[in-house]
Amino acid sequence: MGLPLRKSKVVEPAPVCPLTECMRLLHGAWAPNVIWYLSGEPRRFGELRHDIPRISARVLSARLRELEAKGLLTRRLLDTSPPSAEYALTDLGRELIPAIKAIVEVGMKLKNELATRRKPAAK
Template sequence: MRHQRYDCNFGCPMEACVEVIGGKWKGVILFHLLGGTRRFNELMRLIPSVTQRMLTRQLRELEADGIVARKVHAEVPPRVEYSLTEFGRTLEPVLRMLQGWGASHLEQIIRIRKGEARS
């Protein structure tokens, strides 16, 4: 397969994609939102190693990029829900491919991270 050449300055397709979904938590957040609308605390439970501050930050960035919608329900206490926008749903094939790659190579990644021989 031949790759089209792009000037990877501002606006490069790969740079744009990584800018939107890159980082340690965004992909994981988006993957959990593929299953439907989630409340903030539900996301915290699903991603136990993320801090509240980082989850808030990542959700705000995803919202600003039009990937995630935030809905505040007028209740006491307020209920906040997050879901993928229509635009965010276009990332599903990418996220599923990343999940498949991770599943196929998880054992190798664990071995490498433990410092064992690479194969």
């Protein structure tokens, strides 16, 4: 016989949880990275591939389409030969930058802490 399920004491702030809604925007492999690299200035597809070398072209293309559909970035066709597109964050996309920056800062602290734990003690 399992333990009884306890009722949560956390009050939901709205019918749709804001945290869940925000995380839905950041869902998908590499989505936060794409947003991060677009935070400085608009970038073309090849520039983003250079910025994020481990991402495949297929995944980057999928993330760009998803983020555009969610209203986080815009795609502007450039009048060049061959045709090219430039991606830029929308105002909604820019609102995510402080959250991603905070995650980056925590990640750096964790990385530094793990590095100091792994260092052998000086003799």
